[in-house]
Amino acid sequence: MNQSNRTYAVEADQLVKAFGKERAVDGISLKVPKGIVYGFLRPNGAGKTTMIRMLATLLKPTEGQATVMGHDLIKEADEVRRSISLTGQFASVDEELSGRENLVFIGRLVGFSRKEAKERADDLLAAFNLQHAAKRQVKKYSGGMRRRIDIAASIVISPELLFLDKPTAGLDPRSRNEVWDIIRALVRKGTTVFLTTQYLEEADQLADLIGVIDRGVLIAEGTSEELKSSIGIRSLIIEFENEKDLDETASIFTKMFTQAPEVDRTHLSLSVTMKDQSKAAKAIG
Amino acid sequence: MENNSLEKPLILEERPPKTTPVNAALTFAWRALLRIRYIPEQLFDVTAFPIIFLLMFTYLFGGAISGSTGEYLNFVLPGILVMTVSMITMYTGLDLNKDIEKGVFDRFRSLPIWQPAVLVGALLVDVVRYSLASTIMITLGYILGFRAEAGFIGVILAVLVILFFSFSLSWVWTILGIIVRSEKALMAISMMLLFPLTFLSSVFVDPSTMPNWLQRFVEINPITFVVDASRGLIHGYDVTSELLTITYISLGLIAVFGTLTMYFFRNKE
Structure with missing residues (x-):
């Protein structure tokens, strides 16, 4: 492992994803240092989700390459999957099952014994303030509860890098603050978070480094202060x-x-x- | 939310060892069983279907085809059994399609697990569902007067052959479940394939009564082989060659469609 692998959670080099003629991601290079919150900011349809799906091994890049937590995205997809987790509009939980069953289910899949998986599920439910809804089907959850169980499902084994696609889209301010608290707590514990958002305020509040993406291209990057002052x-x-x-x-x-x-x-x-x-x-x- | 109580469980120091493919598949099977508990209507296809089909076809065609419903029941039951189970294999594709639409599929694909477990687990539970359908149909058949000349063992052997073939056939639906974009379209395509495949076979009538061109299709239809083999096993005549053909067809289906399914599974966009 070389030096850069130890410093960067994500290193993308000219990533391209084309769907037919449309280039959803058109040559994005970026470096995300470990331990920070990196935020992709833009309205919908700018290529944010496609970029995250590529970095999370769900889509194969058309061109370019990337390493995630030091592992090659294509050649070491399985190692990448071991170090990441994702939550959002796409990677979801099974709505028909209860919150607890979802967590136990994922716990079993990632290698816990039945007993460990149950303990882990109960710990997470308590931490995310969902004990009262543990046995309720997820489809009966409110928006905020739903998002919390989604995130809980993503950290059943603690990922080194957590992808969050529009983590607070459609949430009321109180639920949004709860999700922000969770994200901040995760970062304090050393998880790198890579999120996308449409909200300037969210990027401003959470992200240490913001990338502005438009039509598949990274058009600006910097800290919140840098971006503001460039306009200021x-x-x-x-x-x-x-x-x-x-x-x-x-x-x-x-x-x-x-x-x-x-x-x-x-x-x-x-x-x-x-x-x-x-x-x-x-x-x- | 108190930060102290929140932060404690956030980071686990130890990682569990990677789960084995078998465990992963069984965990997916467990999920499918849990879902049945929440939505028992899911079993409608394997409970009501067989009953309706058996009653309907026995009494509708029995008099016309065999002169008596009793005699026809002995002929048609193995056929309807094959038809019913073949038809309910398509729900495998529908379930998978729903998972993709809801986004759960993406979570599974981003987990560090043996990826085919998602499908193998679902298919394992489907085999349970097929067995349930078979049991219901055979029980009803016995109530209506069906008798297996080769006895109970013959029936069990026939069911095993049907389960094996259905498991293989399921891989066709898993591909469609992954690539077809809407549930409605998937349903339409599945029906379009299944109706000719099941009806244009030896399920309901002896193929020798059909026009030549149709006979040619019926004779190469895999369903015909499965129906003939089941009939033979249930009523006690030699079907070694049919069994051999079914084995080839089934292994072929798994090899071709299983591989294609995994290809589409990995490259799903």
């Missing part, structure tokens, strides 16, 4: 992969701001000073 001081620096993109964007920006951006050809970057904040937000959004 009304200047924006964008780095490009090639000169063609740089030129195209420069011409778009010239039209938008009636002022040519500064172009740095050696670093393939461009910076604009913006007087109008809403335009700045629109430009990076």
